[in-house]
Amino acid sequence: MERFERGQKNREIAATPRVSERSVERWRRQWRERGKAGVLSKGSPGCSRLSDPQIARLEQELERGPLVHGWADQRLTLHGSRR
Known part of the structure; x- marks a missing residue:
């Protein structure tokens, strides 16, 4: 979330945890729409x-x-x- 607030690009964020830019885009959208609650992990849906x-x-x-x-x-x- 701090990285979103600092305005870091999706590509930069995706490089660190080795996730796709698409995932970061989804996280950023959820963060914009719902704040911190939008990006908190809900756990694996299949477990x-x-x-x-x-x-x-x-x-x-x-x-x-x-x-x-x-x-x-x-x-x-x-x-x-x-x-």
Whole structure:
């Protein structure tokens, strides 16, 4: 938002977080129309929200580490190599 207020160009803004100029244009339009509320993240629309017990279980499983879950090494990535 500060960058919009300073008048930075969409191209300059898009270069830093590596997003498209089109996304920055959309954010700027939402900022003009609705202010800060227009550009605040609403989260991923496709993600379901976990319950407290589910979050606790996830934390336990993450603590156990990737090897226990069949991964070839200790790296936790979305693109890791499985056995």
